[in-house]
Amino acid sequence: MREQRLKIRExxxxxxxxxxxxxxxxxxxxxxxRLGFEAVHLSGHAVxxxxxxxxxxxxxxSEFESRILSIVDAVSLPLIVDGETxxxxxxxxxxxxxxxxxxxxxxxxxxxxxx
Numbered sequence: 001m002r003e004q005r006l007k008i009r010e011x012x013x014x015x016x017x018x019x020x021x022x023x024x025x026x027x028x029x030x031x032x033x034r035l036g037f038e039a040v041h042l043s044g045h046a047v048x049x050x051x052x053x054x055x056x057x058x059x060x061x062s063e064f065e066s067r068i069l070s071i072v073d074a075v076s077l078p079l080i081v082d083g084e085t086x087x088x089x090x091x092x093x094x095x096x097x098x099x100x101x102x103x104x105x106x107x108x109x110x111x112x113x114x115x
Contacts, residue, residue, distance in 0.1 A: 008078035008106035011039050024050040025067060026074035033075040039106075040075060042067055044082035061087035061096055065103045072104030081105040085113050 011018060020039035021032045024046035032040045047067060048055040064081065071079055081100050086093040093110060100108050 007076075008039065008080070011078055012107075020080050022046055023071075026070040029071040029075045029077070029079070033077050037077070039078045039080060040071065041080045042071060042082060042105075044084045044111075047082075057084055057087075059084075061099055065099055068100060068103035068105055078106035079104060080107045080109070083108045083110045085111050 018039070019037060020041040021035075021037055022041040022043035022045075023029050023032055024043065028046075029040045029042075042064070044059070044064075045055045047059050047064060051059055051063065053059060064084075064087075068079065068081060083093075083096055083100060086096045088096070096110075097108055
């Protein structure tokens with residue numbers, strides 16, 4: 001996991017545009033790695049669609065945690081994770097960040113749709 005965090009720093013330090021295709025699961029991440037990309041993105045939209053849910057914040061933090069754990073086991077690429085809106089809003093960001101980081105996220109981004 002530490003190696004993946006170092007890779008994300010190297011990846012982001014490079015000049016130019018950075019490509020990190022999105023996936024919903026470990027299989028998609030493995031395909032992305034096999035195609036030669038240097039990072040992978042876990043998409044909230046893709047996770048919701050793979051669960052047959054509308055992309056309306058219905059997937060739980062634990063469902064994302066599970067996806068992260070399986071992706072990190074499947075590939076050696078750094079993993080950028082969609083942290084949705086923090087799974088509980090602005091007050092829950094810190095807890096969500098720690099959960100996703102412990103699961104293996106190399107980087108996390110959050111949406112600004114807080115209410």
